[in-house]
Amino acid sequence: MTGSPAPHLDGLPHYFAAGIGAGPANLSLAALFRSGTSESIALFDRQPAAGWHEGLLHSGVRMQTSWMKDLVSVVDPTHELSFLNYLVRNGRLFSLINAQFDVIPRREYMRYLAWAADHMDDVHYGHEVDVVTFEAGRFVVHCDEKPVATARHLVVGVGTQPARLPGLATLPAERSFVADDLHRRLPQMTEGDKAVPVAVIGGGQTGCECVLRLLDEGFTDIRWYDRSTWFHTIDDSPIANDVYRPSHVQFLQGLSRPTRRRLVEEMQHTGIALTPGAMRTLYQANYDRMLVTGEFPVTLLPGREVSGGALVDGEVALDVVSAEKREQHRVGYAVVAIGRVNTPVPLAPELVAQIDVDTDGEVLVGDDYAVTWKGMAENGIYALNRSMYVNGITDNNLTLLPVRAATVLNSMLGREVYTVSDDLSPVRWG
Numbered sequence: 001m002t003g004s005p006a007p008h009l010d011g012l013p014h015y016f017a018a019g020i021g022a023g024p025a026n027l028s029l030a031a032l033f034r035s036g037t038s039e040s041i042a043l044f045d046r047q048p049a050a051g052w053h054e055g056l057l058h059s060g061v062r063m064q065t066s067w068m069k070d071l072v073s074v075v076d077p078t079h080e081l082s083f084l085n086y087l088v089r090n091g092r093l094f095s096l097i098n099a100q101f102d103v104i105p106r107r108e109y110m111r112y113l114a115w116a117a118d119h120m121d122d123v124h125y126g127h128e129v130d131v132v133t134f135e136a137g138r139f140v141v142h143c144d145e146k147p148v149a150t151a152r153h154l155v156v157g158v159g160t161q162p163a164r165l166p167g168l169a170t171l172p173a174e175r176s177f178v179a180d181d182l183h184r185r186l187p188q189m190t191e192g193d194k195a196v197p198v199a200v201i202g203g204g205q206t207g208c209e210c211v212l213r214l215l216d217e218g219f220t221d222i223r224w225y226d227r228s229t230w231f232h233t234i235d236d237s238p239i240a241n242d243v244y245r246p247s248h249v250q251f252l253q254g255l256s257r258p259t260r261r262r263l264v265e266e267m268q269h270t271g272i273a274l275t276p277g278a279m280r281t282l283y284q285a286n287y288d289r290m291l292v293t294g295e296f297p298v299t300l301l302p303g304r305e306v307s308g309g310a311l312v313d314g315e316v317a318l319d320v321v322s323a324e325k326r327e328q329h330r331v332g333y334a335v336v337a338i339g340r341v342n343t344p345v346p347l348a349p350e351l352v353a354q355i356d357v358d359t360d361g362e363v364l365v366g367d368d369y370a371v372t373w374k375g376m377a378e379n380g381i382y383a384l385n386r387s388m389y390v391n392g393i394t395d396n397n398l399t400l401l402p403v404r405a406a407t408v409l410n411s412m413l414g415r416e417v418y419t420v421s422d423d424l425s426p427v428r429w430g
């Protein structure tokens with residue numbers, strides 16, 4: 001008789017699927033697992049408890065998507081983990097309706113995620129996945145340098161992290177930091193600092209929210225930089241929103257890879273920009289403050305790229321490049337809000353070596369979000385929020401989470417557990 005092929009794995013919990021990360025992407029998948037199958041899924045997240053972009057939860061910030069686009073409803077509106085059910089179970093329904101929000105507070109969405117996670121069996125917080133290996137025909141999840149679970153399929157839902165400006169790398173951390181750290185830095189600043197110029201670099205929604213937070217805190221000289229000619233807002237027209245539906249994703253999936261990439265590039269302004277109304281809120285707050293003090297506390301500086309900076313005479317000296325000039329701007333602090341980059345995926349090098357990449361070195365992800373790799377016939381690696389140029393701009397936001405989760409689930413189980421249909425559309429994409 002032969003022994004176990006991997007005795008060090010004996011006794012570990014074995015799941016049908018394991019997910020790295022318990023953000024909305026993997027939570028949506030786990031929710032559909034729960035209602036659509038009898039198979040098990042476990043999620044591992046490094047956060048100590050349920051949370052969602054907590055560094056960016058300034059007072060009053062709102063979602064960019066409708067509350068109907070929750071973890072489950074667009075695929076399964078009768079699911080017990082719908083946002084509506086969350087409101088009813090927590091006694092908030094009438095108050096929320098009567099508050100007449102156009103879009104709900106981000107904090108409410110975070111609470112909803114925490115509530116949903118709490119209703120699932122195997123969401124493990126405080127578990128940073130160091131590495132995933134593939135041994136004896138299964139994925140092995142390691143945390144704290146120890147194997148903690150094995151699974152037949154793996155789902156990567158590690159999301160994004162703030163991008164940093166390499167040119168500011170030499171500045172002390174307390175003088176230049178990313179937007180996600182602003183809430184932690186503010187209590188360390190003095191009343192005197194509020195009159196010191198503060199640069200916010202990056203003209204997107206996060207930059208705007210940082211400017212508003214600084215205004216709220218009483219800062220009187222906020223300088224807001226963006227490299228584009230003006231601060232762009234999201235195109236929220238009906239036809240722009242038609243890009244965020246399954247019929248458009250299916251249209252894209254029928255095109256060649258280069259064409260998909262080109263179309264997705266052209267669509268960025270439908271999703272990655274300021275929420276309509278955000279600029280009005282900022283203009284009005286700036287005007288209100290000017291009425292009191294006689295000066296605008298916020299100066300908008302479009303068409304300026306901040307390329308670097310250094311500490312000079314105790315001040316942050318920023319190198320600023322515009323269409324025809326190169327200048328140095330002196331500020332006290334620099335808040336960096338230039339977007340987000342993919343969080344590294346902790347796969348063992350031997351596993352990475354078995355994954356196919358295209359000619360640009362990008363991992364090949366299919367229409368079912370499965371990564372092309374040697375063992376894919378039996379063991380799937382699914383990548384969420386990693387294939388925008390293949391599966392459309394919806395891949396990196398919340399609008400079609402349940403549709404993507406249903407697609408992954410159907411692929412893993414090799415049958416149609418959930419039907420995704422979107423046939424009644426007035427638009428014929430071409």
Ligand SMILES: Cc1cc2nc3c(=O)[nH]c(=O)nc-3n(C[C@H](O)[C@H](O)[C@H](O)COP(=O)(O)OP(=O)(O)OC[C@H]3O[C@@H](n4cnc5c(N)ncnc54)[C@H](O)[C@@H]3O)c2cc1C
Pocket residue numbers: 020021022023024025026044045046047052053056062063064065127128129130157158159160343346384385396397398399
């Ligand atoms: C401030 C902000 C607001 C946004 N608002 C909207 C919106 O209103 N509408 C919209 O459509 N989109 C929005 N987005 C874009 C996008 O939908 C969100 O970023 C969304 O959270 C992506 O979900 P995710 O699950 O893929 O990733 P994340 O939410 O980033 O979750 C990833 C999780 O993985 C965990 N993780 C990472 N690495 C490891 C590891 N090695 N081990 C264990 N755990 C790990 C992280 O702790 C995290 O909890 C917003 C983005 C930001 C930054």
